[in-house]
Amino acid sequence: MIEIDGAAALVVRVSDDEAAIVDGVASLDHVFLGGEPDLEEAAAVALERGRRVSLEGAHWLPPVRRPPKILCVALNNSANPDRILSGPDTPAMFVKPSSSLVGSGRPIRLREEMGRVHPEPELAVVIGRSGSEIPVADAYEHVFGYTIMNDLTSPTMRGEDTFHYRAIHPDPDAADGIRYVESWVSYPARYKGTDTFGPLGPWVATRDEIPDPHALRITCSHDGALVTEDNTANLRFSVAEVVSFASQYMTLEAGDVIAMGTALKRSAKGGAVQNVDLTRLGGVVEVAIEGIGTLSNPVEHR
Amino acid sequence: MIEIDGAAALVVRVSDDEAAIVDGVASLDHVFLGGEPDLEEAAAVALERGRRVSLEGAHWLPPVRRPPKILCVALNNSANPDRILSGPDTPAMFVKPSSSLVGSGRPIRLREEMGRVHPEPELAVVIGRSGSEIPVADAYEHVFGYTIMNDLTSPTMRGEDTFHYRAIHPDPDAADGIRYVESWVSYPARYKGTDTFGPLGPWVATRDEIPDPHALRITCSHDGALVTEDNTANLRFSVAEVVSFASQYMTLEAGDVIAMGTALKRSAKGGAVQNVDLTRLGGVVEVAIEGIGTLSNPVEHR
Known part of the structure; x- marks a missing residue:
């Protein structure tokens, strides 16, 4: 996915420097949600006659x-x-x-x-x-x-968000009783x-x-x-x-x-x-x- | 959200036993994604004249x-x-x-x-x-x-997915050196x-x-x-x-x-x-x- 003129476009790779815009398929998210036309065919069409864009300075999206x-x-x-x-x-x-x-x-x-x-x-x-x-x-x-x-x-944040604490466990020797077990959790x-x-x-x-x-x-x-x-x-x-x-x-x-x-x-x-x-x-x-x-x-x- | 006849419907609460179907709003997810009509108004309309459904045995969705x-x-x-x-x-x-x-x-x-x-x-x-x-x-x-x-x-799974391990930290005494620090992570x-x-x-x-x-x-x-x-x-x-x-x-x-x-x-x-x-x-x-x-x-x- 790249952003072209403020809009997201799905592209297929032509070379290291160039891609072709896949028409009619909004995104892979849309493909996975279902209801989009066949991706493989759309990508093949794009490679054959889709609009080419340079990847130089492309604004990539995930x-x-x-x-x-x-x-x-x-x-x-x-x-x-x-x-x-x-x-x-x-x-x-x-x-x-x-x-x-x-x-x-x-x-x-x-x-x-x-x-x-x-x-x-x-x-x-x-x-x-x-x-x-x-x-x-x-x-x-x-x-x-x-x-x-x-x-x-x-x-650093991993260390901060780690607890050394006494976890509550059921007491195996007493119904509804609890005991504390020293534990670490992050x-x-x-x-x-x-x-x-x-x-x-x-x-x-x-x-x-x-x-x-x-x-x-x-x-x-x-x-x-x-x-x-x-x-x-x-x-x-x-x-x-x-x-x-x-x-x-x-x-x-x-x-x-x-x-x-x-x-x-x-x-x-x-x-x-x-x-x-x-x-x-x-x-x-x-x-x-x-x-x-x-x-x-x-x-x-x- | 409840499921009625296999389709999801947004409902507004009438009483403990009854709800009214909110027409024209597919789900809260749709509201949050934007582009849906005004939820407050749709809910008010639903309470006034929406189809009532019993909550007895309702099939709730998140x-x-x-x-x-x-x-x-x-x-x-x-x-x-x-x-x-x-x-x-x-x-x-x-x-x-x-x-x-x-x-x-x-x-x-x-x-x-x-x-x-x-x-x-x-x-x-x-x-x-x-x-x-x-x-x-x-x-x-x-x-x-x-x-x-x-x-x-x-x-039980928390205990299983906890590691006691030697974390890699930079060595403060050697550029590009590392040292091991005994840690817990879950x-x-x-x-x-x-x-x-x-x-x-x-x-x-x-x-x-x-x-x-x-x-x-x-x-x-x-x-x-x-x-x-x-x-x-x-x-x-x-x-x-x-x-x-x-x-x-x-x-x-x-x-x-x-x-x-x-x-x-x-x-x-x-x-x-x-x-x-x-x-x-x-x-x-x-x-x-x-x-x-x-x-x-x-x-x-x-």
Whole structure:
């Protein structure tokens, strides 16, 4: 999606520099809500005879503007299991609000009191067909395509919104009795969901364009310097496993986005994403995934 | 919203037993998206000469079917600060997906492997006017009205989706160096966001009908027996404070729902909500708030 003369237009990629406007289809959101003409045909027509637009300085919008939900998988990294002292054997997830999304090129707006904010380069799956209790073997039938998310994270706000507390549990020795259990709990709405913390796009590569989503080089750079490079082969839980597992609990809806978690191998060159404190450093952060594109966002202090 | 002959209809309350269909307004979602005729006038016309329907056995839908986001405030309870060993001085929040919502009367569907699941009776604020960085003094201008949420919670899945891990932090003593900091982090998508974990409704009381949202009796009962009773006066952070604070980080959009957190005073009669393990006990759980209505949902094992 790009904005042309103040109106949103769905475009199909012609080259790195050029796109063609898809006529008659308002957005992917409309496609997923149903009732739009055939997208594949409309895109083919656009490539053949649609109006061409230059992507130079294009004003990108998130490819799905208002996903019903954005699920994000946490700590989905096979490269350093020694960091996990205890945790689940299944994908752990949180929800990011759609109000956090911004398109490529749009500013990441940070304020001093947000503390440290670092990038997290992630493969994002766009769901095309709704479903629940989806078997692993059928998972890809529900995938529309793949895009890129920069899952911006403030470890400062994460620390602030963590409670060490005495949770109330039933007392196993007394009917209707309670006992206190010392616990830790953290809440991600602010540290993961603040406005502009969800750069998404620029392109969605359709499922047929990415035969194997677990063989993609992924890089993150800051002001042109490589911060980390990895491959989606290093994700702990696969796309099919995550789609299947999530759908055992939450009905997946067409237009939902699932961010697969940061694939960061231990040997990544150039340091860690945690060293790139965008609040302090500003600059431009880029996430590139082979076969999808490059998501680039400048930091703006507000 | 109720479903009549398979179609969703917006209704206005006539009495405990009867409602009138609001013609020409498809849903509150449509009102919040804009472009619908004047709701107040349509509701007045409906009360005067709209088709009346009995609420006996009505098939309720969530009053807002797909909120752009559902923010929930955690541990927003002024009654027992001694439970908090450490935590923020500001509202801590998470996001619940709209796929978790169900209307009053609809089943809460539980499976054995979800472990313990208990009710949390909460006042929910429906945002009517979008805004960001809203001052406390202006907060109510953004409130459309109030409804009821049963913020169902699985402490079992909460425990499962908690990590004790070594977080990567920048090393203050070495440029681009990192150090490990032992931390706890928990992820709420499953334990708060599973399908049917968000009973909402049945009514929305408009802002003018609730002059003070902090003077409302709130009760939770299970199979007719009172589990807890409290008053929204006991919330730690007020509606205005939460709306203002959340909007400093996340743009609030018309149709957003903010669940204010469980108000549970220490002296509540009848035990704790944590004693009501719906997975084990089944039955019917009800949340009632003075001036709004009663949200009632049966448990179904699937």
